[in-house]
Each structure stands twice: as structure tokens, then as C-alpha cells.
Amino acid sequence: MKRYKSVIILLAAIILIQLSAVLLGKAFLLTQLTMSAYYVLVAVGLCMVMGYAGQISMGQAGFFAIGGYTTASLTTINFAEKSGTVLYKLLDSMGLLISKETLYGDMHIYLNPWITLLAVILIAGSSAYVLGVPVLKLKGHYLAMATMGFGIIVYRLVLGSKVFGEADGISNVPAFPLIPGLEVSGDFQSRISNYYIAWTLVILGMILLINLINSRVGRALRSLHGSEDAADAMGVDTSRYKVIVFVIGAIFAAVAGFFMTHYNGGIGPSEAGVLKSVRYVSIVAVGGMANLWGALIMGLVLNFLSLRGVFGHLDDAVFGVVLVFIMMFMPEGFICKSFWKGLLDGVRSLLKGKKSSDGISAVSEGVSGE
Amino acid sequence: MSAEQVLQYIFAGITVGSIYAFVAIGYNIIYSTTGIINFAQGEFVMLGGMISYSLSGVMPLFPAIVLAVIITSLVGGLIENVFIRRMRKTSVMGMIVITVGISILLREAALYIWDEQIRALPFFTGSEISSVSIFGARISPQVIWVLAVTSVIVVALFFFLKFTLSGQAMRACSENPSAARLCGIRTDRMVNMSFMISAGIGALGGCVVSPLTQTHYAMGSDLAIKGFTVAILGGLGNPIAAVAAGILLGLIESFSISILPMAFKDVISIAILLIILVAKPSGLFGSSQASALKDY
Numbered sequence: 068m069k070r071y072k073s074v075i076i077l078l079a080a081i082i083l084i085q086l087s088a089v090l091l092g093k094a095f096l097l098t099q100l101t102m103s104a105y106y107v108l109v110a111v112g113l114c115m116v117m118g119y120a121g122q123i124s125m126g127q128a129g130f131f132a133i134g135g136y137t138t139a140s141l142t143t144i145n146f147a148e149k150s151g152t153v154l155y156k157l158l159d160s161m162g163l164l165i166s167k168e169t170l171y172g173d174m175h176i177y178l179n180p181w182i183t184l185l186a187v188i189l190i191a192g193s194s195a196y197v198l199g200v201p202v203l204k205l206k207g208h209y210l211a212m213a214t215m216g217f218g219i220i221v222y223r224l225v226l227g228s229k230v231f232g233e234a235d236g237i238s239n240v241p242a243f244p245l246i247p248g249l250e251v252s253g254d255f256q257s258r259i260s261n262y263y264i265a266w267t268l269v270i271l272g273m274i275l276l277i278n279l280i281n282s283r284v285g286r287a288l289r290s291l292h293g294s295e296d297a298a299d300a301m302g303v304d305t306s307r308y309k310v311i312v313f314v315i316g317a318i319f320a321a322v323a324g325f326f327m328t329h330y331n332g333g334i335g336p337s338e339a340g341v342l343k344s345v346r347y348v349s350i351v352a353v354g355g356m357a358n359l360w361g362a363l364i365m366g367l368v369l370n371f372l373s374l375r376g377v378f379g380h381l382d383d384a385v386f387g388v389v390l391v392f393i394m395m396f397m398p399e400g401f402i403c404k405s406f407w408k409g410l411l412d413g414v415r416s417l418l419k420g421k422k423s424s425d426g427i428s429a430v431s432e433g434v435s436g437e
Numbered sequence: 438m439s440a441e442q443v444l445q446y447i448f449a450g451i452t453v454g455s456i457y458a459f460v461a462i463g464y465n466i467i468y469s470t471t472g473i474i475n476f477a478q479g480e481f482v483m484l485g486g487m488i489s490y491s492l493s494g495v496m497p498l499f500p501a502i503v504l505a506v507i508i509t510s511l512v513g514g515l516i517e518n519v520f521i522r523r524m525r526k527t528s529v530m531g532m533i534v535i536t537v538g539i540s541i542l543l544r545e546a547a548l549y550i551w552d553e554q555i556r557a558l559p560f561f562t563g564s565e566i567s568s569v570s571i572f573g574a575r576i577s578p579q580v581i582w583v584l585a586v587t588s589v590i591v592v593a594l595f596f597f598l599k600f601t602l603s604g605q606a607m608r609a610c611s612e613n614p615s616a617a618r619l620c621g622i623r624t625d626r627m628v629n630m631s632f633m634i635s636a637g638i639g640a641l642g643g644c645v646v647s648p649l650t651q652t653h654y655a656m657g658s659d660l661a662i663k664g665f666t667v668a669i670l671g672g673l674g675n676p677i678a679a680v681a682a683g684i685l686l687g688l689i690e691s692f693s694i695s696i697l698p699m700a701f702k703d704v705i706s707i708a709i710l711l712i713i714l715v716a717k718p719s720g721l722f723g724s725s726q727a728s729a730l731k732d733y
Contacts, residue, residue: 123530125537201715207529208474212665213714216707219662223707227700341658345537352534384549387541394535395523 070281073360074273081266085259096375097262103370104265105327108272110350110366111359112319115276117348118357119288120312121295122203123211126218127347130317132339133191134324136225138183139237139334146176167241180243184325191321192314199313203306215341222339236335243329251329261330268326269363272319276359279315284308320347342383349390355400365401444574446691452580452649454687455587456482459642460664461671461679462594463635469611469674470631473521473532477540478639479660480547484509485640486652487547490556498559502644506637512543513636517629540657547654558647579648586645587680590638594676607631611674659703666710672720682721 088096113127146164149155158164158178166176202213225231232238242252250257251264279285287308290298298305328334337343350369354361369389372378378385393400463478489505496504516539524535561582568575598604609617610627618624643652663686671682689709690702697705713720 117530121530123533202711205714205718208533209669209714209718211476211533212474212662212669213711216662216666216710219659220704220707223700223703227698227704342541345541348534348537356530381545383541384545387538387545390534390538391520391542394531394538395520398531 070277071274074270074277077273077363078270081263081270085262089259094258097258099371099374100367101258101262101265101330102327102374103367104262104269105323105330106347106350106370107269107363107366108323108326109320109347110354110362111269111272111276112316112323113347114351114354114356114359114362115279115312115319116316117351118355118359118362119280119285120291120309122309122313123207123214123348124313124316125211125215125341125344125348126221127316127320128339128341128343129218129221130191130195130320131324131327131343132221132225132334132336133194134187134321135328135334135338136231136237136324137187137190137321138180138325139240139328140230141183141186142177142180142241143237143239144178146178165241165244175241177241180241180325180329184243184322187321187325188318191317195314195317196310199310199317200306203309203313215344218339218341218344222336222341225339226336231336234336236333238333240328240332240334243326251326253330253332265326265330268322273359273363280359284311288312342386345390346386349386349393353389353393353401358400361400441573444572445576446695447688448571448574448576448580450688450691451684452583452646452687453690454667454684455583455680456642456646456650456660456683457663457667457686458587458680458683459590459639460660461667461683462590462676463639464664464668465674465676465679466594466631466635466638468668470607471521471628473536474665475632475635476533476536476661477516477543477657478635478664479657479662480540480543481509481513481636481639482643482660483547483652483654483657484512484543484636485643486558486647487551487556487643487654488640489644490558490647490652491551493558498561502558502641505644506640509640509643510633510637514629514633516636517632521628521632522625540661544654544657551654553654555651555653556647557651558644560648561645577649579645583645583649586641590641591676591680594638603627603630662710663703663706666706666713669710669713669718669720675720678720685721 084100085097088094088100109127109131113124116122116124146155146158155164163179163182164176165179166174198214198217202210202217205213225236226233242250242254244250245264249260249264251261253261280288287298287303287305290301290303291305291308295305324334324338327338350366351362353369354363354365369386373382373385460478460482463481464474467473467475467478485505488508489502492501492504495501520535520539524532560577560579562578569578569581596604598608606617606622607627607630609620609622610624614624617627667683667686668679670686671678671680686706686709690706693702693705
């Protein structure tokens with residue numbers, strides 16, 4: 068039970084945030100909080116890959132786009148025009164089609180998103196596997212460039228293909244009915260339920276990852292991070308575990324893309340851009356690399372501020388500054404004990420009036436002192 | 438495809454390939470003294486084009502280019518001094534993250550200074566419509582400029598590394614930094630110099646191709662990955678191989694346009710990167726013996 072203490076705190080915080088947003092009459096903030104949750108899901112998945120398996124991935128936005136574009140292109144096919152075809156009859160007899168009346172009174176018959184969710188997981192998982200098996204043999208710069216290359220390939224494909232709407236992306240993606248009465252959609256009425264759907268997904272993801280870290284796989288990963296050669300010598304199948312974690316990270320990103328697309332009702336090529344991938348990397352770095360909760364908190368804060376437009380046109384620059392600043396002054400991230408301890412000590416000694424120490428040097432001592 | 442058309446594609450490929458080679462040479466110089474792949478390398482090309490464009494408004498073209506190259510190499514030296522020098526003891530992942538961060542900062546600074554507009558330097562000789570006929574293919578005189586500058590750079594770099602004291606000191610640093618330090622070589626200064634040289638070469642490349650390919654604040658990241666593909670294709674640490682690989686990649690891209698839609702030309706070259714990385718990370722021209730010492 069001790070393992071889930073933080074999860075319970077998170078749950079309480081989620082409920083508290085929702086209640087205070089509604090009570091303060093700021094329910095509109097829930098939209099950005101919901102979207103942040105989906106980006107957080109990508110970040111915690113990447114945190115497993117970067118922090119725990121020690122493998123950098125600069126192509127996470129590519130997997131996000133695979134998730135979003137797969138479901139968007141499949142669910143926007145209107146079967147109402149194809150009611151005579153064999154495929155239609157087959158899908159209909161299996162109960163895989165959903166019909167809905169559009170705003171203009173036409174019938175929109177589309178594939179059940181549960182099927183596309185399955186497709187998303189399969190496609191993202193298998194593409195991560197096919198990419199990961201050869202590419203994860205590389206290290207450092209080579210791995211970074213290879214994963215970045217994968218991200219650019221996905222970006223170019225969605226930008227250059229008619230099926231994926233080229234520069235316009237795909238819009239009018241239908242809602243995703245989870246259970247009767249509960250659906251993922253951008254509908255104004257279902258804002259609160261969507262907030263809970265998104266954060267429930269994050270909690271489920273966190274529970275899964277926490278269990279993974281504390282399992283045999285997690286122990287193997289920790290040994291791998293310490294020294295790959297030593298882990299190899301101890302009989303840990305390092306390459307297999309690296310690929311497993313890479314695939315898990317990719318599936319997290321793709322599922323996030325899937326939900327985000329149904330929530331927004333569309334997806335555009337900017338979601339697949341290199342800067343989006345860099346953004347996920349910076350969230351993990353600022354959270355402290357091997358720190359799931361750090362990635363979660365910083366992912367929530369940074370994405371929320373960015374979505375609210377707090378950074379204005381400096382949006383991308385902020386993430387660049389974050390990357391440079393974090394790497395230079397607090398390589399262990401913002402959410403780490405030594406940083407706050409160092410800050411606290413610095414403030415304390417300032418209050419005491421010791422002339423020898425100022426806050427910054429105490430912080431850097433605190434960071435390097437661990 | 439007629440013979441003239443083929444020739445036209447070849448010249449187009451060589452031109453694009455040269456710019457990739459400029460980026461790849463920059464990677465090589467920094468990589469061989471520090472073991473760092475500088476993800477901000479493409480940004481130097483962008484800066485060269487942008488700064489020389491602004492300067493050409495107030496002075497003749499050639500002084501503007503010289504000044505732009507000097508300013509960009511100072512920027513490169515400054516980046517090493519402020520960011521990279523303090524990062525020596527961090528992991529490779531930290532190094533990647535910080536150079537990516539620097540590339541974003543340069544790009545956003547350029548967006549702030551020069552806005553989103555696409556710019557281009559005037560043609561060095563003649564204009565957009567003037568052309569030289571070579572074996573029936575009509576090419577812009579600027580292409581000849583690009584080829585000439587590329588060859589001068591490669592030759593100059595070769596002589597610099599082989600015969601000057603600084604060049605020899607730089608090579609010593611790349612072989613074995615601590616031994617170089619024991620011999621009295623100031624490795625810090627050498628690393629700083631390598632950043633300045635690679636920034637300057639990148640900027641010069643940005644100036645010569647600007648009339649043909651235009652300069653845009655966001656062009657850096659695309660060039661970074663293409664330049665890396667070329668550096669890997671040629672085998673890291675070998676400037677002449679980088680030029681050969683650059684031209685090869687340029688030709689592949691140029692001919693792919695005649696078969697596939699324009700948007701997919703990047704897909705092909707990056708697919709080549711992935712294949713090379715997986716199949717032969719030592720590159721086409723690199724020896725596998727030498728690369729066995731490197732850490733992939």
C-alpha cells in the first residue's frame with residue numbers, strides 16, 4: 068500500500084483542483100488541465116525510457132502522431148455512403164459501427180473507436196519494436212539522431228500525404244464513447260467528466276509504471292542504468308529490456324495521441340513536429356530524468372502554462388531556456404530533494420547572516436553534494 | 438529523361454549536397470576535438486545567411502559576408518565558453534540535451550530578430566536568370582560559386598590541420614586530450630577554436646547557398662539532421678569523405694524528386710541515415726578499425 072501513497076495524494080489533488088476550479092467559477096481551466104493530462108501521459112512514458120532505461124528518444128511526438136492520425140483517419144471514414152458494400156455488412160454484423168446524426172441531419176456512420184484504439188496500440192507498439200530492435204543498439208548521439216530521424220519521417224509523411232490532410236490535418240473526428248453516457252469529446256457539457264477521464268488514464272498509467280519499476284524488469288533496468296556491461300555480465304538481457312521499455316513508452320505516447328485527438332476533435336501536423344519531441348525531453352529533464360513524479364508535475368505545470376498562452380510567442384524559447392538552464396545548474400532536475408534542501412540551507416544561512424554563502428552557490432553545492 | 442535533364446539534376450544535387458557537407462564538416466571538427474555532436478550546427482548556417490543579409494543592406498556584399506562569418510564564429514566561441522565548457526563532466530545525454538537547447542535558443546533569437554520572412558542574399562555574379570551552359574545543362578553561376586567555396590574550404594582545412602601548429606594541436610586533442618595537455622597544449626583553447634571554426638564554416642556555407650536555397654529562421658533543425666546523415670555516411674572525423682557523402686546524398690535527393698512527390702525527399706534521406714546507423718555506423722568511407730574505438 069505504501070507504494071501507492073503518492074497515487075492517492077495525486078487522486079486527492081485531482082479532485083481538489085476540479086472542485087476549486089468549479090467553485091471559483093473558473094471551470095474553463097479544466098480544458099487545459101485535461102489536455103495537459105494527455106501530454107503528461109507522453110512525458111511519464113518517456114521518463115521510463117530516458118530516466119529508467121537510460122535511452123534518449125527524440126521522436127516521441129512521432130508516436131503521439133501515430134496514435135492521433137491512425138484513429139483520426141479511420142474514424143472519419145463515413146460508412147453511410149458505403150452501406151451496400153461487403154465491408155460495411157461485415158463490420159455492421161459484428162457491431163463495430165456507430166451511427167450518429169450530424170448537425171445538418173445527415174447520418175454519420177463510423178468505426179467504433181475501441182477498434183481504432185486497438186489498432187493504435189498495435190501499430191505504435193510494432194513500429195516501436197521494429198525501430199527499437201536495431202536502433203537501441205546505438206548509444207548517445209547516434210540514438211538521439213536516429214530517434215529524431217524517425218520523428219521527422221513521421222512528420223514528413225503526415226505533412227505530405229493526402230490521407231492525413233497534409234498541412235490542414237484531420238478535423239471532425241467523432242467522439243469516443245467509453246461506456247454509455249460517458250464519452251471523450253470536446254463537448255462543453257462533458258468538460259468535467261472529460262477531466263476525470265484524462266486524469267484517470269494518467270493514474271492508471273502511473274500505477275502500471277510504478278509496478279513495472281518495482282518488478283523484475285525495473286530491477287533489471289536499474290542495473291542497466293548503473294552499468295550496462297555489468298548488467299550484461301550478470302545475465303540481464305539488456306537489449307530485450309531496453310526494447311520493452313521503448314515499446315511501452317511509444318504506446319503511452321500513442322494512446323495519449325488517440326485520446327487527445329478524440330478530445331480535440333482533430334489533429335494537425337504540428338503535433339508531430341521535432342519541437343514537440345524536444346518539449347517532452349525537456350519536461351523529463353526538468354522533472355529529474357529518473358523521476359516519474361517529477362515528469363508528471365513538470366508536465367502538468369509547463370503544459371498548462373503553455374496551453375494557457377502564458378509564454379506568448381516565446382513558447383518554444385521557454386523550453387529551450389529550460390533545457391539549457393536545467394542541464395547547467397540542476398542536472399538532477401527541479402523536483403529533487405537535494406535542490407530544495409540546498410535552497411533551504413541557502414535561505415537559512417542567509418537569514419542567519421553568514422556572509423560566505425549565497426543562495427545559488429548553496430544550491431549548486433546541494434546538487435553536487437549528493 | 439534526356440541527358441540535359443540528368444545533368445541538371447546532377448548539378449542541383451551537387452549544390453544541395455555542398456550545403457550538407459558544410460554542416461557535416463562542422464560536426465567533424467567539433468566531434469574530433471571534443472566527442473560532442475553539436476545539434477546547433479545547422480543554426481550556424483542559418484545565422485550566416487541572416488547576418489550577411491542584414492549587413493548587405495549597409496555595405497557591399499563581400500565585406501558583409503566576411504563580417505557575418507566572423508560574427509557567427511564569435512557566437513560559436515561564446516557558446517562554447519558560456520555553455521559547453523561548464524558541462525564537461527556531464528553525461529552524453531546531458532550534452533545532447535544542452536546542444537538541442539542551444540539550437541532552440543538560437544532559432545528563437547533569430548525569429549525575434551529577423552521575423553518569419555524568408556530571405557535571400559543577392560546572386561554573387563549575375564542574377565536569378567543568368568546562367569552558364571555546361572554540356573547543354575543550364576546552371577546558375579552561383580552553383581559554381583558554391584562548388585568553388587566548398588573545394589577551397591576542404592583544401593584549406595586539410596592544410597590547416599596538417600601543417601599549422603594550431604591544426605596539429607587540435608588533432609592532438611582529438612587523439613588523446615590528457616596527453617595533449619601534458620605536452621603543454623591548452624585543450625580548452627583548442628575546443629574553443631574548434632567551435633569557432635565550425636561556426637565560421639557553417640556561416641560561410643549559409644552565405645554562399647543563400648541566393649539559391651533562401652534562408653529561414655527554422656531551417657537549422659532540418660540541416661542538422663541532413664548534415665548528420667552526411668557526416669555518418671562519410672564516416673565521422675573525415676572532412677573529405679563528408680564532402681563526397683554530401684554530394685552523394687544531394688544526388689540521391691535530387692533524383693528522388695523526379696520519381697516521388699517532393700514532400701518525401703526528406704523521408705528517403707533520413708531512411709538512409711537509419712539504415713547506415715544500423716548497418717554500418719563507421720560510414721561508407723570510414724574504416725571499421727578506427728570506428729571500433731568510438732562509442733556508438
